[in-house]
Amino acid sequence: MKYLSRYRRHKAVAPLLLMFALFAIGTTFSVASATTTPSQSAFARSVAIDEGRQLFLKGCSSCHGLNAEGGAIAPSLIGVGAASVDFQVGTGRMPMADMSTQAMRKKPVYDEKEVAALAEYVASLAPGPAIPTDELLNYERDGSTAEGGELFRTNCAMCHNFAAQGGALTQGKYAPTLMGVEPKHIYEALITGPQSMPVFSDKTLTPAEKLSIIKWIKAAEAEPALGGASLGRVGPVTEGLLIWTLGIGLLIGVAVWLAMKAR
Template identity: 50%
Template sequence: MRLLNRSAGRLSRHRRGPLAGLAVVLLGLLMTGGLYTVFSPAQAGSAAASEEQIAQGRELFLVSCAFCHGQNGEGIRTQNGNQLGPSLVGVGAAAVDFQVGTGRMPMARPGAQVPRKPQTFNDDEIAALAAYVASLGPGPAIPDESDYSVDGLSDEERQQAITNGGQIFLTNCTACHNFEGSGGAMPRGGFAPQIRGVEPRYIYEALLTGPQNMPNFSNGNLSPDEKRDVIAYLASLEDMPNYGGFGLGGLGPVAEGLAAWVLGIGSLIGVAVWIAAHTTRSTKKKVEA
């Protein structure tokens, strides 16, 4: 305590005059501001999108999306409390690029699942829609190719990324998407889709925005490098040879083990029963004789 007091005294002796205090406060403010710009996520819609693009996006939005999402993207509830479409304020350009880019939006009809379907809009229109929604409120930006590409890595680094990505995938994704990314059922009639062959950009955006029942893996939970590693791992599954035999849908060790158990042990039991039946008959014969 004494020590603390003494050092505090020394500090205040060094900080002379009101001007010095002001300088300290200013320096503190500058540093927080600087750190904030360094660490805060990039926001789309600020620099990249032009007024013109936002206006074009708004026009498309009014025609194709406002019916469910509202004139200003504020969301619409029906009278019985169901949601026609959620608010899009703050979902960010990444969510629009994912939803419209994978053809999920505009949604055709309400249901437990919004499936992937062919795109309705071309790339320019999707960019305009994304710019408009991003202008409603800050949210995650569309990732840049450098965020998810492994092209710049050496062979060793790439191998490392795949290994790391595989571990992340095992702990975070297999529960819903299965070991080989072949997808699986979800509660209330939904399903987690097969994610092999999905474009890296949409994988990144799905992680960033957590569509529907998928949790969102923000950059705080799963850093951009970790997202890239997961993408590298999924790409490596594409290159994996099929080792023949019955695939069993790649349902993982449980199903494959179960099949081996039922078929293998099952046939052994069959043979044992057959042998037992035959030996009984021969002993019976012996008794008769």
């Protein structure tokens, strides 16, 4: 004690005590945060699940059942995952008034928070595809435009058109255009397979290959129409129809003019 009391008035004592106090406070705060964060996160998720269930009972249960078990006009949602809900509800395809028609992309009924709550609730029912994170969706960093074009033409062009403009399917259905679709929703469609679309698992298309497809779609979306009017970029059909219509119309006009002049 005498040894310590000898240096208690030393000019370095105050800074050392201050550093020790700050270190003790920081350590205590870190330990407290580490012990409370998981419980807070679990509590927030529980609240989101409860909110999602209330939204589900109000807006979805009449078709999908009170426990999402499905019914005569709508499938079960058990095991579809948060990604499926985020895609269907986030793009405005669900809820829909007539389940016999194809769901169209439109303005969402629910806001982002409500969509997230619905996704949390459905995800809590059974494991399923999760919503891709922003880190995963970094297609500019992890994707390849050239590879994406090849993969798109191999796996997607037969339905969505070689320029991703969409196309007709059987039984009155159609593959929608991919222009203007958020990268997150494209990725979710690939891993969930909405409606007539197949599921592209990571064994079929790796995450990097999915990102390459997204990168190619975004490149095609930004590509200017260097040849003039794009006419929907659906190939020679519209071009031939336009030429045929204008050509025949011009010939008919010339024939009528000559007939009137010959009188």
